[in-house]
Amino acid sequence: QVHLVESGGGLVQPGGSLRLSCAASGRHGPYFSSYVMSWYRQAPGKERELVADIITQDGKTTYADSVKGRFSISRDNVKNMLYLQMNSLKSEDTATYFCHADGSAWYGPDAKYWGQGTQVTVSS
Numbered sequence: 098q099v100h101l102v103e104s105g106g107g108l109v110q111p112g113g114s115l116r117l118s119c120a121a122s123g124r125h126g127p128y129f130s131s132y133v134m135s136w137y138r139q140a141p142g143k144e145r146e147l148v149a150d151i152i153t154q155d156g157k158t159t160y161a162d163s164v165k166g167r168f169s170i171s172r173d174n175v176k177n178m179l180y181l182q183m184n185s186l187k188s189e190d191t192a193t194y195f196c197h198a199d200g201s202a203w204y205g206p207d208a209k210y211w212g213q214g215t216q217v218t219v220s221s
Contacts, residue, residue, distance in 0.1 A: 098123045099132070099210040101196045106215030113186050113219070119179040119196030119212055130174040132208075133199040136181045138192035138217075145195070149181065163189070186219045193217070 105117040117136065121129060135150035149160045149170040158170055169182040179196055193214040200208035 099198050099200070099208075101198060101210055101212035103194065103196050103212045103215040106194060106217045108218045108220065109186055110221050111186060111188060111219055114182070114184045115186065115217060117181040117183065117194055117196075117215060117217075121177040121179070121196075121198060128174075129177045131200060131203045133202075134170075134172055134179045135197040135199065136170060136179070137195045137197055138190075139195070139214075140189075140192040143192075148194070151179075183217070186217075188219050191217060191219050 099121055100123040102120045103117060105115060107115060109115050130153040133150055133152050136148040137145050138148050139145040147161060148164055149158060149168055151158045151170045151172055153172065153174060160168060167183065167185045171180045172178065193216050195214045196212035198210045
């Protein structure tokens with residue numbers, strides 16, 4: 098079982114920046130680094146969408162086209178933390194942001210976990 102807690106959301110003006118954090122705890126296998134970690138977001142009335150993810154082994158990251166060049170995902174496997182640096186924020190970035198851990202490649206199909214979400218509102 099992995100417990101994920103997001104923080105860092107809030108109200109920010111267009112063009113501003115926020116840094117989201119996700120703290121992982123619990124029984125997450127021998128290595129937190131074996132989990133693919135992701136940020137998703139969900140705006141009111143819309144489906145949840147992948148924002149970015151990161152794989153530790155080779156440092157590979159992927160981003161949604163809508164956030165490329167503005168957002169940066171990173172992780173600290175010693176502290177069991179995931180981050181999302183969000184710059185040049187736009188009103189369309191307004192959503193609840195969720196942290197997701199996927200350990201299914203190592204620990205089976207049930208080893209997928211969600212945080213409770215943190216609200217990001219971009220408005221003047």
